[in-house]
Amino acid sequence: xxxxxxxxxxxxxxxxxxxxxxxxxxxxxxxxxxxxxxxxxxxxxxxxxxxxxxxxxxxxxxxxxxxxxxxxxxxxxxxxxxxxxxxxxxxxxxxxxxxxxxxxxxxxxxx
Amino acid sequence: xxxxxxxxxxxxxxxxxxxxxxxxxxxxxxxxxxxxxxxxxxxxxxxxxxxxxxxxxxxxxxxxxxxxxxxxxxxxxxxxxxxxxxxxxxxxxxxxxxxxxxxxxxxxxxxx
Numbered sequence: 608x609x610x611x612x613x614x615x616x617x618x619x620x621x622x623x624x625x626x627x628x629x630x631x632x633x634x635x636x637x638x639x640x641x642x643x644x645x646x647x648x649x650x651x652x653x654x655x656x657x658x659x660x661x662x663x664x665x666x667x668x669x670x671x672x673x674x675x676x677x678x679x680x681x682x683x684x685x686x687x688x689x690x691x692x693x694x695x696x697x698x699x700x701x702x703x704x705x706x707x708x709x710x711x712x713x714x715x716x717x718x
Numbered sequence: 719x720x721x722x723x724x725x726x727x728x729x730x731x732x733x734x735x736x737x738x739x740x741x742x743x744x745x746x747x748x749x750x751x752x753x754x755x756x757x758x759x760x761x762x763x764x765x766x767x768x769x770x771x772x773x774x775x776x777x778x779x780x781x782x783x784x785x786x787x788x789x790x791x792x793x794x795x796x797x798x799x800x801x802x803x804x805x806x807x808x809x810x811x812x813x814x815x816x817x818x819x820x821x822x823x824x825x826x827x828x829x830x
Contacts, residue, residue: 611760640819648806650821693760697817704751704812704819705776708760 610634611696613709620684620716628712630694632675637697639670639677640706644691653679653692684716720745722822724809729827733801739794739825741809748814750792754778755806755824764807767792768814796827803829 612631620626630639641653654661656670656677665685670677677694691713695706722743731737743750749768753761763776765784773784783795794807809822 638817640817642819642821647823648826649823650808650810652818652820655818695761695819704749704810704817705763705766706761706817706819708753708762710758710760 609710610707611694611709613692613694613712615712616710617713618715620681620688620714622684622686622716622718624684625680625682626684626714627681628679628692628694628714630677630679630709632677632696634675634696634699634707636670636672636675636677639668640695641668641677641679642693642695643688644693644711646690650693681714684714686716686718689714689716720747720820722809722811722820724807724822724825726825727823729825731796731799731827731829733799733829735799735829737796737799737827739796739807739809739827741792741794741822742790743792743809743811743820743822744790745811745813745820746789747811747820748789749812750786751810751812751819752776752782752784752792752794753808753810755808757804761808764794799827799829801829803827 654668658672691711698705751766752764767786
C-alpha cells in the first residue's frame with residue numbers, strides 16, 4: 608500500500624482564503640519534505656522538516672513523527688500558489704535523498 | 719545558488735528505441751537521483767548515485783540503465799522504449815549528509 612498518503616487529492620481555493628494539506632505516513636518517517644510542482648513542471652523545495660514546525664511567509668508546516676503526519680498550511684492563498692503539492696519521507700535508515708513520495712494535492716487558486 | 723540542467727526537455731521516441739536522458743548539476747552535490755513521474759502519481763525512484771562511478775538501484779530500475787560519468791553529471795538510458803509510454807523524468811541532487819533534494823525541470827518522454 609501507499610507509504611505516504613496525501614489529502615485531499617485536489618482542492619480549489621478562493622484567493623485570500625486559508626487551507627491545510629495533510630500527509631499521513633505508514634512508515635516511521637524521521638524527516639519530511641514538502642515540494643510544490645508549478646504549472647511548468649518544476650519541483651520547488653518548500654520545507655525540510657524534523658519533528659516540529661517551520662514557517663516561511665504565508666506557508667507553515669508541522670511534522671508530528673509520533674503520530675506520523677505532517678500538515679502544510681497556506682494562509683491568504685494567492686494565484687501563484689496554484690500547482691501540485693507533494694510531501695515525501697526518506698526510506699528507512701537512509702540519510703540520503705531516497706524518498707517515498709505521496710501522490711500529491713492539486714491546488715487551484717481562483718480569483 | 720546552483721542549477722540542475724536536464725536535456726532534452728522533450729523526447730519523442732519509437733517503440734523499442736534506446737533513449738538517453740542527461741542531467742548536469744553545479745551545486746557540487748555528492749548524490750544524484752533519477753525519478754519518474756506518471757500522470758496523477760507521485761515520484762518513483764529509478765536510480766541514484768552517491769558519488770562518481772557509483773550506481774544504486776531504486777524501486778523502478780528494470781528497463782533502465784544509468785551512468786555517473788563525473789560528479790556533476792548523471793545520465794539515464796531507457797533500454798527499450800515501450801509503445802504509448804508517457805512520463806516525466808526528473809533528475810535531482812543533494813549533499814551526501816543531508817537529504818534536501820533539488821530538482822531539474824524534467825524531461826518529458828512520449829513514445830509513439
